[in-house]
Amino acid sequence: MQVLRGFPAQAHDACVLTIGNFDGLHRGHQALLQLLTDKAREMRLPAAVMTFEPHPREYFSPADAPARLASLREKLLLLAAGGVDRVHVCRFDARFAALSADSFIQDGLIRGLNVRHLFVGDDFRFGARRSGDFEMLLNTGRANGFGVESMPTLIIEGERASSSAVRAALADGDLDHAACLLGRPYSIAGRVVHGDKLGRQLGFPTANVQLKHRRPALSGVFAVGVEGLDDQRLPGVANIGIRPTATDAAQARLEVHLLDRRVDCYGAHLRIHFLKKLRDEQKFASLDALKHQIAQDADAARVWLSLHQTRLLG
Structure with a gap:
């Protein structure tokens, strides 16, 4: 698996992409990666992930940021095991936080990565002040020739699979429940x-x-x-x-x-x-x-x- 810092000014090839923090790589993340890699093989393109370091919540509110479930190194190992071909680790700093939603799409997704298909979570927000949403991605994709799909929430035994749910189980000492959400x-x-x-x-x-x-x-x-x-x-x-x-x-x-x-x-x-x-x-x-x-x-x-x-x- 190739690991790159940020994204280039001009893409060298096209890709199928998903975006997220992927902390802990729980079963919801795993389902998303399965969609990503299946689509990438179908389109004969690399399966790529964009993730952030540090976590945006660590940047905006370090004192209140949640405990990490995995270090960056651990996350990259889990992504590689999930069949990802390339990871773009974007430094989340003042410059990145100020990037407008339109600039994120035009400079990052279209010019920088040449995305041909994009998967995001159903609640994904992006850009300065979280102004971008799924509808904006969908409309831009239609205008620029790339597909956009949302990953619906994965429910496990009546509970949404999420990093927050894993943290709560670990804090309670309920390792069996955490393992159920993580798949390990x-x-x-x-x-x-x-x-x-x-x-x-x-x-x-x-x-x-x-x-x-x-x-x-x-x-x-x-x-x-x-x-x-x-x-x-x-x-x-x-x-x-x-x-x-x-x-x-x-x-x-x-x-x-x-x-x-x-x-x-x-x-x-x-x-x-x-x-x-x-x-x-x-x-x-x-x-x-x-x-x-x-x-x-x-x-x-x-x-x-x-x-x-x-x-x-x-």
Whole structure:
């Protein structure tokens, strides 16, 4: 899959395009990508996606922006797995936010990308002050020779499939519901970096998976499957949160303890699959109390994962 920054001033070839943030790539997004790739194969054109970095809500209101379900790297991997040929990552800044709806269509869709068919969500808005809508795209497409289709909302068990619904399920610790909306267990990927070695001091060495500046969509202690160290996922227990017993810092961290195995993880790129929430994060009176609880958490994760081997192995 080809990844490009923005779009060119003049297109080199035509494409079939969809536009969106695609955070988490839930089942609604997957249905949209299926329409995109089917149409692209029918028209013998590349299947292209336009997405934005940062998320527009992070630009307009960073303090109130929702937690991301996936990093840009994770999103690109998911798009590639969905059969996308090309992704245009548009930097959402003051210049892009001020672009009129007409300029977005003329400069971006027509001249920059030579769109021959466009898929968008049924509530898609674009341009400065969100002035552009589906009707504007439809009329412009008719006048310029490209098709426009809306993707109707996907309803799963009576609920709209959306990134917001996934975030709500994760915040509630309902991993089964989040997995239903996503079509897979929720996961976070990152490189293992050096931490403060507190887990090792307590007898439970952990892999500190880098979150960078990301605010996670879930917190607590979880039974997990760890991908990236073996041919199959390894059982583990993970804490994601601010570690209130160990520090006063507000920066969230993801720490994973492999059950019944010692592996040198430093530098490895792992994917942590969250399978069962065991408890909320809490502050303990002492490190001894924390150590006792970690032992209980490890036992609980071990028991649950042994009873759900198919969930662990995916």
